[in-house]
Amino acid sequence: MERAGKPRLKFLIGGALIVTAVIYLIASSMSANAQYYYTIDELQARGGDPSGRSMRVLGAVIGDSIEYDPQTLTLRFTVANMPADTAEIERLGGLASVLHEAVSNPEATLLDVVYVGPKPDLLRNEAQAVMTGKVGEDGVFYADELLLKCPTKYEDTAPESAGE
């Protein structure tokens, strides 16, 4: 019985050490890997990203702008600003109409995007694009990851093709 207190202390110390290590692991990975998530308007307002780190940007794909060079696998297209907030998208009549509005609005802020890789299956007019990458000095967004969503036909189940 006299030894009962000792192992408990050991467990407490051991547990505390592990918990601290895990918290440190999560916090450090998070601050090293977190990316800002901007709409194009927010990106323009900031004049690029101050940290120079990679970030995520959301936009509506303008179909006529899509160019693909299969020799170099270089994909170029332009996206128009659209809101990121789900509630706001809902209020404006759903994702399909928000994307349609964004693409047809002549005053929308635009962003040119360059991506190298296979052309994603879902890239087309009025698709929603989430791009991860950096803004170059030329003002073009160089994406290393491209996620697309097409709500027009499949409101419910469309998965997206992902590019890397």
Place this chain on the structure above:
Amino acid sequence: MAANLGFGALCLAFLVSLYGAAAAVVGAARHSAAWVGSARRAMLLTFPLLTVSALSLLYLLANGNYEVRYVASVTSSSMPLYLRLTALWGGQAGSLFFWSWLMAAFASAVMLRKWDRDGEFLPWVILVALVTLAFFLGLSIVVENPFVRTWHLGSGRPFYAMFPPLGAQIFRPANGSGLNPLLRHPGMIIHPPMLYLGFVSFVIPYAYAIAALITGRTDDRWMRVTRRWTLVAWLFLSLGLLLGGRWAYDVLGWGGYWGWDPVEIAAFMPWLTGTAFLHSVMIQEKRGMFKQWNMVLIILTYALVIFGTFLTRSGVLTSVHAFARSAIGPLFLGFISITFLGSLGLLVYRWNALRSDVEMTSIFSREALFLLNNLLFMSILVACFSGVVYPILSEGLGIVGDMIPAWADVFTGQQKTVGPEYYENTTGPLFAGLLLLMGVAPLAAWRHSTAKTLGRAIWKPTLVSLAVPLLALLGGMRHWAALLGFWLAAFVVAVTVYEFWRAAWARHQLHGEALPLALWQLAGRNRRRYGGYIIHLGVVLMAIGILGIEIFQTQTQGTLAQGETLALGEYTITFERLNVFDTTDGRNVARATVSVRRDGDYLGELYPRRDYYYEAQQPVTMPGVRSTLEDDLYVVLVDWQPISTLGATFKVYHNPLVNWLWLGGLVFILGTMVAAWPDHDPELRRAAQRKSAPEAAQA
């Protein structure tokens, strides 16, 4: 007609669930067997009612009744019958309904078991199951009704409603828009039902846990009754996750299987708590410890199951999976909050009754290592959960960043997200820790175990397993994480094989059984333990596959004229020809033929292709894969010139060892089936265990 019948049965099932839930409470309050019996019959009635509803919907889908909005949104006339039927869970409204149908089936199955030994649980199990069912049925009726039809009001836009507004005509489009072509894959057809089966079967152990908390019968009876349910739930959830990964690998064409997207994580989180639960219940059964903790785990699992269904079905977070836009988000969050807080309240109320029978004494004892295992699973859960909710927290907690400058970069008031690197960095070391435990824990003794006794058991397998990284090092491998990973894998295999060997050898010596027979008898006598070891072996094989593709994947790309070759490592692919043709099911297929050589030896042909679905106006890229145990060569047709001789562009991935991932998955499933396989006479065995349990606890 069928739509009315289906909707009628759905509404009836909803009313019956509400009645059953109320009758269960009345029955429990008045100790009235008649009321409880009535509640039980109500529970049993929901399943045939929902089956009528399901059959109606299946009929509408098969028959192409496009006036029903759901049918029009997920099927089209060019789809084969099996795809039309599986479109039952292809869209939001259908899959929510499907969830309820499965839930009713499972809960009814539970009702049919013998209840004479735990009758006091019955009304409360019914209550939990029916409240959950009623919530989902309510959603199906009010917000996501799969039977809603399209109407024409003379002029203007079509109008969607269950019943026609005055003067409206039914509107039947000539064709539907069809299931998303990306989902027309065998893996995708079985993946959602497996996940859902996993989700709904976790409701059963939760229902028993709540029944135990309410009745105050807080021994481990609830756990023993639901042990097999938990294993089955876990089996389905694991299968669902595996199939999802396989689908991504086969269809999405980016050479990967898991992208750490919020929806994947949403399905993974209940698996994490479920796995922790499966481990820690063993400690409660053996040693009477962790009782409060097990309650926490099952409550968390239930909340995460509902949360997972919600995440896949709402618009909260950006993800590669589609999020439907609908009003169900707040309802889900409300339901999760109420059930979660209610369950925690009950747990606090019974907190003292759930104290451990004994204290933990030794840091190297098996129970302490199980505790560590739980800690690691929970850490992975916390890492995943933080990543998923981080965008919301970063924006919402901007004030924290303003107050504490050190955190200004974390809580910015702006939406920030984390990508796959974050998840890999945080969970990688934790998974490695779990592998290590998987090797150490089976060697640790219960109760008292010191570093010395553990060391004595461990040094042999350690020494043997060190040969693997040494050989790899000699072979030229310099990647330290890979070396560590392969050592851990070898270590677990060595320990597990050693465990099997030791026990089989003992039987061989004792009973004179031949070794293979001894192994068979061994697994049969203690299925959970040896099933568990088989699962561990499966995990190790999967780990080998994951290390292979994550660390050693290489890729190249190029545009080839006919007859030209592209090299990747030892492999070369040669572009032979390209065929473009239409199929009868509405696809335009561009299929390339490439021949594969390794060090100049001809290995065969691959056919990467791009299917263009006319109706959906969407292409689907199908890679050509040459798969062996050593590696996969994964060729994607990226683009081609109109005249095929001009050339085509390919992207080629070399994925070493990835097949071990799928192979490990099979072993894993097999092990789970061994562990969950029914005993000859479970009640008798349990009775025997119950008798011996108090003696063991006193010892």
